[in-house]
């Protein structure tokens with residue numbers, strides 16, 4: 001393959017290998033287009049591989065099979081209630097594509113999905129209390145054979161430099177593994193790891209290829225940028241005004257530094273929402289990296305003055321935004337009664353290691369605890385006393401914790417405002433973490449990247465966190481990042497198929 005101008009030639013080049021990238025690559029390759037997936041690191045899947053793989057695509061056969069009843073019209077109402085008139089065209093495109101995309105994916109023998117209850121994140125018209133998202137079932141490692149080693153392992157094993165356990169691949173690993181199996185089976189797709197996109201090649205106003213270091217790769221029909229956000233770039237976070245810290249993102253170390261966004265901007269692409277991220281509380285782990293923490297079923301979180309400032313059980317992006325508006329440092333205060341962390345964390349945390357590393361402080365009394373985390377003992381004690389009073393009455397008069405179905409989902413329907421009074425007491429430092437940034441290239445309903453005058457740049461498409469999300473500053477429900485990444489990658493490939501030269 002190739003001539004003097006190109007090292008290799010493809011119809012479609014996809015930058016990145018998260019869920020959107022892989023779904024787009026599969027759509028292209030199964031439509032007969034020669035497709036290359038370029039991945040910067042040695043492993044495929046990015047943050048998508050770390051994820052819980054919840055996918056929020058309403059109105060599909062998965063919800064139908066689960067007997068959910070209406071999930072499309074209610075989703076339209078729900079998104080309208082949250083987003084108003086903003087991004088109506090992209091929202092409608094997303095809703096229209098969801099059923100077709102899932103039908104396309106499930107046609108492949110390697111791919112299937114199952115409904116998994118997880119409440120939507122806002123009390124708004126159209127909400128389904130048990131949500132409408134779904135996940136792929138586990139995937140036995142053996143089914144992937146030699147390809148298994150290409151899929152990024154779960155976050156704890158990956159950070160420790162370990163590969164997959166011999167157990168089935170779960171969650172995001174299953175999703176990426178299944179998409180990889182399907183892509184490989186088309187015979188039209190290749191994955192090239194350790195091949196970062198570094199630039200875009202334009203001829204006569206059209207993107208016709210990419211640079212990957214010294215390589216020049218032709219993309220005769222189109223380039224899809226789905227290479228994550230810029231969560232790991234200190235400079236871009238600062239320029240955009242994203243809260244938190246590049247060291248506190250949950251994305252794989254150093255992977256998502258906004259390369260694809262910057263390459264597109266260099267050829268005239270426009271950007272939006274650069275101050276936005278999918279936020280979450282994070283607990284620091286012994287290696288200084290965060291653990292995404294959600295589903296608080298006990299304990300309380302205090303700010304730098306020792307006071308509560310929010311309903312701790314809020315959906316994680318909403319809690320993250322409360323943290324951004326408050327003054328840290330933040331601490332989760334809990335006691336022996338919860339028998340460890342009263343929440344879910346990814347990766348899971350070992351209390352003894354947390355205490356030994358100093359990220360959790362343990363004390364026999366609240367006064368001592370306050371002293372050790374530099375809070376006024378009076379402030380912390382009165383906050384806990386007031387909170388314990390709410391626990392006794394069963395009503396959080398300050399922040400209404402426990403009143404929403406989401407709050408009670410993780411406590412199995414039991415109260416999540418539980419008195420903190422049984423020593424030893426713990427204070428775990430909480431930082432403002434994120435699951436990735438959500439601002440980036442502005443795109444139209446077909447995933448076409450727009451220039452500064454709102455015109456599509458021929459041959460150039462974007463999806464996932466490389467693009468500015470149609471949800472603006474809102475995280476409507478579980479699986480929106482991955483669901484929308486896949487939907488717009490799929491639409492991009494449909495546009496490539498329809499319209500390319």
Ligand SMILES: Cc1cc2nc3c(=O)[nH]c(=O)nc-3n(C[C@H](O)[C@H](O)[C@H](O)COP(=O)(O)OP(=O)(O)OC[C@H]3O[C@@H](n4cnc5c(N)ncnc54)[C@H](O)[C@@H]3O)c2cc1C
Pocket residue numbers: 015016017018019020021038039040041043044045046047048049050051052053054055056195196197198226227228229250251255256257258259260278292346435436463464465466478479480481482483485
């Ligand atoms: C623990 C956890 C659980 C989550 N659970 C869910 C969930 O259940 N549902 C959901 O919807 N979301 C979930 N999220 C969020 C979601 O995983 C991410 O927002 C989403 O996967 C991002 O997809 P992406 O394709 O934009 O980026 P990624 O999945 O991060 O993929 C980007 C890829 O591009 C590569 N890359 C970067 N630069 C280049 C370059 N120059 N050239 C080539 N490749 C490049 C990266 O190495 C990476 O592999 C979760 C996140 C975490 C951390």
